[in-house]
Amino acid sequence: MRQPFVSLTAPLVGLAQASVDTDQIIPARFLTTTTRQGLGDKAFFDWRHDATGQPIAGHRLNGIAGQGPFILVAGDNFGCGSSREHAPWALLDFGFRAVLSTRIADIFRSNSLNNGLLALEIPADIHQQLLRAEGTAITIDLAARKIRAPGICPDFGFDLDPFARLCLMEGTDPMGYLLGHSATIADFEARQRSEMQ
């Protein structure tokens, strides 16, 4: 059971660059881990460290590491590339609780939602306004399906898959739901077996 996501008020961190792939979010050489924990140090590692692995002084992301929660306003097509769930694990551990973008890659989105990281597509004009409001706190109200960003833009509603929304608000993952359908799955398997005979 993870912390339920009902409403979040947190400052914005903007990352305007488009098509940030999962190799940027967490480079492949850090995927040899067998746990989900402690990957925040590796988030955007090659962006904020020099060739010797030392943190680059003054890099914006180094200044805020571990000080979350934050809301990431990411460029278009965020999270494209590999299926590594290490990407949302790293973002969560770094301090991000939500990612807002004009487009979010399919696998990254489902991986994020399965881990309690809200991944939400928003209209381009609002996206631009939020990108310009670095550091300002906004509220994502999942219960009301509304984002309130006073002083930045008028309140606006959003759509999120009802199932994903329920999982986020209850702090659960969909495993329990699937296990609850074990009998239906067994029926399907029985049907498959009889068709093969």
Place this chain on the structure above:
Amino acid sequence: MSAEQVSPPRTLFDRIMDSHLVRGETDDAPAILYVDLHLVHEVTSPQAFAGLAARGIKTRRPDLTLATIDHSTPTLPPDCNGKRPFVSPAAEAQVATLLRNCAEHGIEMLGWDSADRGIVHVIAPELGLTLPGSVIVCGDSHTATHGAFGALAFGIGTSEVAMVLATQCILQRKPKAMRVTITGPRPAFVAGKDIALYVLHVLGFSGGTGHVIEYAGEVVQAMTMEERMTLCNMSIEAGAKAGLVAPDETTIAWLRACPRVPEGAEFVAMAAQWRTLKSDPDAVFDREISVDISGLSPMASWGTTPDAAGPIVEQIPEPRDTNESRGFDYMGVAAGQPNEGRKVDVVFIGSCTNGRLSDLEAAAAILRGRVVAPGLRVIIAPGSEAVKREAEARGLDMVFREAGAEWREPGCSMCIAMNGDIAAAGEVVVSTSNRNFAGRQGPGSRTILASPATAAASAIMGALADPRRFAGSPEPEQEAFRA
């Protein structure tokens, strides 16, 4: 039901989806989709098995699950004591973790001692486990490779790996359907990879997001299974959920020769069913795209997304947006410069995109009797033990070694570059893999995506080279080329 009542026309993707619905999609919940084959590897599975252990549950269908080790594994052979040169204790522990998990869950593991080990997307089609009409998932985004056989195959995350282990099912909202019709005629010396890169260039880096792509048309029908795998493999590079090709006689001929496919009457019955797996003539796709390759020539990427690619013989065009412009800066290229002739430090031939026998044959055809440019490093990693065996039986390993290339053990190697096979910062790699993201092949490394023939030609010339230079005589002059 009266004879007039007919079901609405369906796409191949509809058919596969429909036949695997354990529970249909509703407004409140995604569909529950049954999985016929779950492929598992060491990188995206340990946390999934740990999740099962925490709930005290076992794998529901170990008989529908197959594991191998490929991503973190060294491609250099063990030392005289049998010790394998893992990049780190963590990588070694990750492999050991999967071996242990498979033993505990009764999952077949094609490990170090198996003659069938290899890259997960190479071995399942070799064994005949990738079957038309099936649903296949794996914690790896290049799972779409299996779509070449008319399977619905897609990559999943680790939480989903856990769900499939526990329930043999996946939750899935139905993606949209797109058909990409590739028309020819296909010019000579154009490889499957060149076609894949061109399709990506047309679709764009996120042009397939939210869609399952069916590749169709005369060019696709004439493709070999290995070429279809290359094409489907790169569907994810356009953001697509999956890519697939309707099964035909080419598919059936491949499967007939596979060790784990039933023989005799059972095979005949299966093949008859596979032949029915196609989109209805009047099926409606959410999006239709036609790609004409009649003027195509060998391709190479110039940016840091796989769609930023074009003909090797042409100039690099103006960047299409600021993102592509950043890619140009990273790669050290400028609009207006020739694509061909860019200096190369490393050549990598392998991966689930281009690590199969025909890929090695294409490279060997150019490398045979020639030597790689001075100072250039060439790593060739066969896609599987079977590919390695067959390549060695044909003497390809000797062709590569005599040319000055390194002939490695099977594995993902420099494609994901997490096993220690990396390029140094600033180095330019011509790679037959699937991604040219910044730092993909090592921090600061720069990747040019191309076909095996182009990679081999570039290895000899020491710079990105059109493989057609080796199509006739006279022999191209290396010194002049690099100058």
